[in-house]
Amino acid sequence: MTSPYDVLGVVPGATAAEIQSAYRKLAKKLHPDLNPGDKAAEDKFKEVAAAYDLLGDADKRKRFDAGEIDAAGAERPPRQGYYRDYAGGPADHPYADASAYADFMDGDDIFADLLRRSQKGRANRRGADLHYRLEIAFADSIAGATRRITLPDGGTLDVKIPPGLVSGQVIRLKGKGAPGGGGAGDALIEVEVLADPRFTREGDDITLELPVSLGEAVLGSRVRVPTATGAVTMTVPKGSNTGTTLRLKGKGAPRRGGGFGDQLVRLKVVLPSPPDPALEAFVAGWAKGQAFNPREEA
Amino acid sequence: MAMSKEAFLESAGLKGQVVDVWIAQEWLVPEQTPSGPRFREIDIARARLILELRAGLGANDAGIDVILHLMDQLHGMRQALDALRKHVGENRD
Numbered sequence: 001m002t003s004p005y006d007v008l009g010v011v012p013g014a015t016a017a018e019i020q021s022a023y024r025k026l027a028k029k030l031h032p033d034l035n036p037g038d039k040a041a042e043d044k045f046k047e048v049a050a051a052y053d054l055l056g057d058a059d060k061r062k063r064f065d066a067g068e069i070d071a072a073g074a075e076r077p078p079r080q081g082y083y084r085d086y087a088g089g090p091a092d093h094p095y096a097d098a099s100a101y102a103d104f105m106d107g108d109d110i111f112a113d114l115l116r117r118s119q120k121g122r123a124n125r126r127g128a129d130l131h132y133r134l135e136i137a138f139a140d141s142i143a144g145a146t147r148r149i150t151l152p153d154g155g156t157l158d159v160k161i162p163p164g165l166v167s168g169q170v171i172r173l174k175g176k177g178a179p180g181g182g183g184a185g186d187a188l189i190e191v192e193v194l195a196d197p198r199f200t201r202e203g204d205d206i207t208l209e210l211p212v213s214l215g216e217a218v219l220g221s222r223v224r225v226p227t228a229t230g231a232v233t234m235t236v237p238k239g240s241n242t243g244t245t246l247r248l249k250g251k252g253a254p255r256r257g258g259g260f261g262d263q264l265v266r267l268k269v270v271l272p273s274p275p276d277p278a279l280e281a282f283v284a285g286w287a288k289g290q291a292f293n294p295r296e297e298a
Numbered sequence: 299m300a301m302s303k304e305a306f307l308e309s310a311g312l313k314g315q316v317v318d319v320w321i322a323q324e325w326l327v328p329e330q331t332p333s334g335p336r337f338r339e340i341d342i343a344r345a346r347l348i349l350e351l352r353a354g355l356g357a358n359d360a361g362i363d364v365i366l367h368l369m370d371q372l373h374g375m376r377q378a379l380d381a382l383r384k385h386v387g388e389n390r391d
Contacts, residue, residue, distance in 0.1 A: 020356075027355055033347050033369065036376060052354065083347040086340035087373040093340050094327035100371035101378050111382060118381040130331065152334075178330070 004051035004064070004071050012065070016058065023052040036084040127180030132189045134159060138196035141165050142206070142228035142253050149189070159189050164254035166201075167193040198226060204261025205252045211270045212236055214279075217244075227251045227263050234265065242269045300329060306337035310345040320348065323359075325366055 005012050008022045028034055030045040054071060055061045063069050087095060098105075098115075105115045134149055144163035148156050157176055165171075170190050177185025200207045210225055220238030224231045227248065234248060244267045252261025272279065283289055306328075307314060320326045321335070325348060328335035344366075351357040351365060 024355055031350070031355075033350075036372065049354070056354075081339070081343050083340070083343040083369075084373070086338075086343050087370070088376060093338070095340070095344070095370050095373070096377070097367075097370035097374045098378070100375045104378075110385075114381055114385050115378055118378070128329070153330075 002047075002071075004054050007047055007051035008055065010055075016056075019052070019055050023048065023056060027052075032082040033084050036088055042082070126183050127178035127185035129185040130177040130187050132157075132187060133192065134189050135192045135194055136161055136165075137194055138199055138201075139228045141167075141191075141193040142201075157187060157189075161191065164204075164256075165191055165193070167191070199228060201253060203253075204255050205264055206261065207264045207266060209266050209268050211268050212240065214269060214271060217241060217267065217269045225263075225265055228253075236267065240267050240269075242267060300336035300338050302333075303328075303335055303337065306342065306345075309342050311349070312345060317345070320345070323363065325362070 003012075005014070008019060008026065010018055010022045014022070026048045027045065030038075030041045030048055032038070032042045032045060035041045050071070053060070054064050054069075060069065064071070087093065101115060105112050132149055132151075134147060136145065136147060140147075140161055142163060144165075145161045147159050147161060149159060150156055157173065159171060159173065161171070168190065170188050173187040173189065175184045176187035198208055206228060208226065210223070212221075212223065215221070216223060216236050217240045218238070220240070221236050222233055223236055225234045225248065229251070232248065232251065234246060236246070237244075246265045246267070248263040248265060250260040251263035254260055301309070303314070303317065306312075307317060317326065321328065326337075326341055326344060328337045328341055330336075348362060348366070351362050357365060
């Protein structure tokens, strides 16, 4: 193995400054990024860099001179790639710079034409699509809404939520992505519909459980029912029960082909709390009620 | 394959503040995404080159600024020359 002193071309007694200067002279000629057209530079530079690793560090140099470590101990792990390996490929990176030949592009010769075309091809690339997430209330997913999202750069984006949207759906805003020479990319907004404790959506229909009093169920009544698009009045028929399901036509989610699903209102009879003594006295003296066993029916 | 700032710092052996300065100076131009900057392999190779220019070759910040600018132009020239070479090769009688 060649001595690191020979690699750097210095005598063993050289000063640190002489070693550094020798290294810099060689690195200028051999560093692959300072010599992008020299394919052989990489191997030669590796040797020079290893020698300088050893001799450029006073402590390592002392141990090397004392024979404690040899030149092999200073070998570097394989390097992952020089800048020229990336910058020398297709010029679709942000560091590409055409200013060195910009004046050549002004002419009307074949060279100028060629340069203009290669430059244009690069500039015509479309900007990247940008992804965002947006949470919306259940009611907004049914009725539709417009929401503004704030972008990381401080800008804003108005997102129109179409009626009937479900969680996971992606809204594409054309041209609202990253800019590019060939036009901006798109903004892709994934929408998450936040659960509403009252409503459950099944396809185009929306289910709601509605508590009613014993009187409303037994005698029938008109009650206010919340829907995703606002409260409506509904008739609870006489003799309704827990589990009775009433249908509010057209109060569901918008259908794909037009029209709307329904809202299904499932009644739940709720007794007064705390229990009422008069009701207790009535039920105790109500012979027919005592004879009725709902479990026999099942 | 792009990576987050943390992974980038790890790969290039750098400190966060240094990278912020380099980005401000446009020595590094990571891809901007809603979840923060994303670094590509070219950014890592460029960061390593900057470190070598500074440590081994003794360039100061002003010098690095000039070197990177000229190097980018050099690669641009090489691209142009390559396009010309291909064109001549395709159109040779």
